[in-house]
Amino acid sequence: MSLVGDIIDNIFGGGSGDGSGDGGEESGGGLFDWLFGGIKKIFDILFGGIFKLLEATITPIIDFFVNALEMVFEKLTVVMESITGIFTHIPELFSGYGTLLGSFFSFLPPEMQILFDILTIGVLGMIIVAIIKRFM
Numbered sequence: 436m437s438l439v440g441d442i443i444d445n446i447f448g449g450g451s452g453d454g455s456g457d458g459g460e461e462s463g464g465g466l467f468d469w470l471f472g473g474i475k476k477i478f479d480i481l482f483g484g485i486f487k488l489l490e491a492t493i494t495p496i497i498d499f500f501v502n503a504l505e506m507v508f509e510k511l512t513v514v515m516e517s518i519t520g521i522f523t524h525i526p527e528l529f530s531g532y533g534t535l536l537g538s539f540f541s542f543l544p545p546e547m548q549i550l551f552d553i554l555t556i557g558v559l560g561m562i563i564v565a566i567i568k569r570f571m
């Protein structure tokens with residue numbers, strides 16, 4: 436039995452009378468049983484079809500959004516793994532870069548090493564932006 440049929444059964448009490456009506460039909464409401472039974476079948480068919488149509492329409496839309504979100508998160512995972520790889524491997528490449536620049540510019544005070552570190556961070560930043568643009 437469907438939800439609509441249950442509601443109609445509760446509203447009309449199943450359509451069957453107990454025979455103690457106030458001058459109504461004494462035959463137990465056979466006409467009303469038949470009439471309300473037909474109305475109940477019509478509502479079952481109409482609302483059941485509408486619910487099936489909504490389910491058939493909404494389910495693919497929800498599946499599409501779920502698949503799109505999964506794809507986005509997979510791409511973000513690849514980007515984040517690339518960025519963490521950069522932060523672990525690129526500094527190893529530039530470990531002697533600051534020392535090299537310090538030896539070239541030996542006339543600068545040692546506090547200027549910060550400048551060389553900033554240059555190294557700038558190069559890393561450009562690499563990260565290039566990787567993000569590649570995946571977007």
